[in-house]
Amino acid sequence: DLLANPNKILALVREETLSLKERFNDKRRTEISHEAAAELREEDLTPNDPVLITITQNSYVKRTAAQQFRAQGRGGRGVMGMATRDEDEIAHLHFAHAHDHVLFFTNRGRVFSDRVWNLPEAARTGKGLPLVNVLNLGPRETVTSLVLVEDFSEARYISLLTTQGRIKRVELSEFASVRPSGIIAMNLDPGDELSWARTTSGDQELIVVTAGGLALRFDENAVRPMGRAAAGVWAIRLRPDDQVTGFDVVNPDGDLLVVTAKGYGKRTPLSQYAAKSRYTQGILTIDHTRLDETGPVITGRVVDPDDQISLITTGGIIIRMRVSDVNQMGRATKGVKMVNLDDGHTVSACARIRATEASKAEGEVQQAAGPAPA
Structure with a gap:
């Protein structure tokens, strides 16, 4: 009877419509705008979450x-257990936020740029992806240093140093627009490699360490800011057959950690290293008369007692330890044995994990999640 009578159908529709109007008669919750919609950017849709970026000795990135690190406890001990595959170890570890920019500097003097959110995501125990799948690296080109940037408008500098002792200081803003294919960060002499990139504020000091056991501390303003195409100036006057093996920004209250190829090491207060002029030979940071026993210096890093380090040997052995467990000694001493090596093996690398990297990450998590359970 209803379907056969159009008037009854319309009356029922009217009755149901009025019922819906009465049930849902609230004010509009959206706003009608006649202006053109703003263009959405990818970062508008990406949460600016805290993350940890790692690159391993075998060039895996994630x-x-x-x-994921909260349950590991304070002090970075959980971070230190992040080896991503057999006989691989962390070479670089940085705390960042998803919206940060990351600059990858390579041994060929090039720099690549990406946003942190574009890096491959993996679990704490995952190995990530090979860097060659992320960056347009050439044959035998490796990432030697990375720098995280929140805002390129900040008045900061990046100091670049090569193994042959050339240094260049560049304003951070020079790297604000880096092509996906990479750009030249520093022109290199034949046989030289770009090995370090460090950010500075403009009024800090730098320290350079050589394989022959010399260290030179100098003011960063001894190196004037240059353009990207420049080759730089000499940071240290190297002796024949010597080369740079360490470079860092001075923390006046910190120590200089030196490690040798035959497993000796020590840390010395930076107060024992007086500032000198750029392009001098520096002063002794190890007993150079016993280099045959200790081997050449393979790294020099500015550290704090709460930091941790990993030593990697040519035999694939990984030794992890706290910096506070390394003896604090004078400049011109040989140090103590840090690792017992098999015949024919040497220490090939030393990675530092700053205590602040782990504590920053945990602090961000605790602020977001509230206090941890007792």
Whole structure:
């Protein structure tokens, strides 16, 4: 009877419509705008979450949510257990936020740029992806240093140093627009390699360490800011057959950690290294008369007692330790044995994990999640 009578159908529709109007008669919750919609950017849709970025000795890269490290406890011990594959170890570890820019500097003097959110995401125990799948690296080109940038408008500098002792200081803003294919960060002499990139504020000091056991501390303003195409100036006057093996920004309250190829090491207060002029030979940072026993210096890093380090040998052995467990000694001493090596093996690399990297990550997580359970 209803379907056969159009008037009854319309009356029922009217009755149901009025019922819906009465049930849902609230004010509009959206706003009608006649202006053109703003263009959405990818970062508008990406949460600016805290993450940890790791690059391993075998050139695997990943980003991991900082929350995954909360259960590991304070002091970075959980971070130190992040080896991503057999006989691989962390070479670089940085705390960052997803919206940060990351600059990858390579041994060929090039720099690549990406946003942190674009890096491959993996769990704490995942190995990530090979860097060659992320960056347009050439044959035998490796990432030697990375720098995280929140805002390129900040008045900061990046100091670049090569193994042959050339240094260049560049304003951070010079790297604000880097092509996906990379750009030249520093022109290199034949046989030289770009090995370090450090950010500075403009009024800090730098320290350079050589394989022959010399260290030179000097003011960063001894190196005037240059353009990207420049080759730089000499940072240290190297002796024949010597080369740079360490470079860092001075923390006046920190120590200089030196490690040798035959497993000796020590840390010395930076107060024992007086500032000198650029392009001088520096002063002794190890007993140079016993280099035959200790081997050449393979790294020099500015450290704090709460930091941790990993030593990697040519035999694939990894030794992890706290910096506070390394003896504090004078400049011109040989140090103590840090690792017992098999015949024919040497220490090939030393990675530092700053205590602040782990504590920053945990602090971000605790602020977001509230206090941890007792």
